[in-house]
Amino acid sequence: MSRPDSAPRLRFRESFALIAACLYAPFSWLLVIDYGWSPYRWGWLKMWPVLPGFLPGAIWLHGNDELEFFAWGATTLSLLLGLSWLGTRGTVGLTAALLVALAVSIPSAYIAYALFRA
Numbered sequence: 001m002s003r004p005d006s007a008p009r010l011r012f013r014e015s016f017a018l019i020a021a022c023l024y025a026p027f028s029w030l031l032v033i034d035y036g037w038s039p040y041r042w043g044w045l046k047m048w049p050v051l052p053g054f055l056p057g058a059i060w061l062h063g064n065d066e067l068e069f070f071a072w073g074a075t076t077l078s079l080l081l082g083l084s085w086l087g088t089r090g091t092v093g094l095t096a097a098l099l100v101a102l103a104v105s106i107p108s109a110y111i112a113y114a115l116f117r118a
Contacts (some may be wrong), residue, residue: 010094015087018094019080022101023052026109033116044116052076052101055108079104 010018030045053075058068083097 010088012084012088015094015097016080016084019083019087019097019101022098023076023079023083023105024048026102026105027051027112029109029113030116033113044112047072049073050076051112052079052105052108054112055104058111 027048030041030048033041035041047069050069050072053072056071056075058072079101083101086100087094087097
């Protein structure tokens with residue numbers, strides 16, 4: 001008897017690619033924004049790998065730049081690995097993982113854009 005969630009499971013790398021797309025795509029404003037290619041913008045582009053963890057890290061550790069930046073990276077890595085694992089659990093797991101990834105990255109991208117413009 002087949003399970004209700006009988007769709008074939010994704011491999012980890014496929015799930016990882018989908019989760020990474022959902023986590024990083026909202027920050028693509030860094031590439032298309034109408035703003036000069038100044039060192040300020042390049043600094044933000046260099047932070048892109050850890051930006052999905054921006055909001056949780058900024059809320060918990062605001063004030064200590066090194067610790068805050070580390071928290072961004074740790075949060076981003078945790079999101080990537082944890083949600084990718086969840087995405088391999090089947091269709092329901094993948095859907096939940098993608099929704100969580102978007103629920104984290106979209107507000108973070110909006111706040112990061114506001115801070116970029118401030």
